[in-house]
Amino acid sequence: MSYPFLKGHGTENDFVVLPDPDGTVHGDLSAERVRALCDRRAGIGGDGVLRAVRRDDGWFMDYRNADGSVSEMCGNGIRVFARYLHEREGEAFPMRIQTRDGVKTLDGAGDELTADMGTPEVFEDTTVSVGGRSWTARHVSMGNPHAVVFVDNLAEAGPLLEEPEHDDGVFPEGVNVEFVVRRGEHHVAMRVHERGSGETRSCGTGACAVAVVAALADDAPRGTAYRVDVPGGTLHVVWTEDDRILMTGPALLVAEGVTDL
Numbered sequence: 001m002s003y004p005f006l007k008g009h010g011t012e013n014d015f016v017v018l019p020d021p022d023g024t025v026h027g028d029l030s031a032e033r034v035r036a037l038c039d040r041r042a043g044i045g046g047d048g049v050l051r052a053v054r055r056d057d058g059w060f061m062d063y064r065n066a067d068g069s070v071s072e073m074c075g076n077g078i079r080v081f082a083r084y085l086h087e088r089e090g091e092a093f094p095m096r097i098q099t100r101d102g103v104k105t106l107d108g109a110g111d112e113l114t115a116d117m118g119t120p121e122v123f124e125d126t127t128v129s130v131g132g133r134s135w136t137a138r139h140v141s142m143g144n145p146h147a148v149v150f151v152d153n154l155a156e157a158g159p160l161l162e163e164p165e166h167d168d169g170v171f172p173e174g175v176n177v178e179f180v181v182r183r184g185e186h187h188v189a190m191r192v193h194e195r196g197s198g199e200t201r202s203c204g205t206g207a208c209a210v211a212v213v214a215a216l217a218d219d220a221p222r223g224t225a226y227r228v229d230v231p232g233g234t235l236h237v238v239w240t241e242d243d244r245i246l247m248t249g250p251a252l253l254v255a256e257g258v259t260d261l
């Protein structure tokens with residue numbers, strides 16, 4: 001059975017959008033079908049799938065990683081999802097979107113959108129092993145788990161392409177690992193190995209986690225704007241006085257079509 005899809009990205013973290021307003025088109029969106037859709041050779045290709053279901057409490061973003069696993073939240077994805085709702089479903093900004101990590105508010109004009117990502121949760125330092133090496137990491141949750149590792153240069157993150165394992169059970173559900181370097185005052189650059197997708201060009205929740213760790217290390221006053229450079233572009237993150245993370249970045253729809261994958 002053929003059904004519509006769209007393709008979009010935010011700082012080159014790319015997604016297949018599946019309109020499913022009544023939840024009847026993709027009722028059993030299996031991990032196998034998500035993998036087929038995200039396959040960059042035999043499928044459409046993407047770091048994840050954003051299925052759009054309209055519920056009584058509003059639009060729900062059903063996010064899946066490229067390996068078919070489910071995640072609570074996707075920061076770049078929710079901007080692309082909001083772009084889809086605005087351009088194809090007539091939703092106005094500011095808009096509220098339901099996710100597995102609760103409701104998020106999206107606002108913006110032009111190419112850049114701002115997502116209110118809610119309150120970060122900061123845990124004790126931990127270690128992650130990536131590419132056979134152990135790294136000391138700050139553990140931050142943005143609804144999904146992140147291990148933030150500061151390094152002297154991003155080339156050290158070469159083993160990033162290896163699947164990070166976690167050896168002390170802190171992340172039984174897996175973890176997104178961000179390697180970070182300083183680029184200037186309130187300016188960092190990162191590479192990321194995403195849980196369920198491997199190395200990607202950007203990670204929105206990861207950029208938020210990185211900005212939180214940098215702001216804590218800098219003892220920066222709340223409201224300080226951090227610039228986070230990712231391989232696919234730049235995201236801007238502010239940790240507000242009332243303990244919310246606002247992330248601003250591009251969100252583009254680049255193609256649409258039909259598929260029977």
Ligand SMILES: N[C@H](CCC[C@H](N)C(=O)O)C(=O)O
Nearest residue numbers: 071074075076144195204205
């Ligand atoms: N791989 C992540 C979800 C996608 C996060 C990323 N694409 C973003 O923009 O936040 C996880 O399993 O927690």
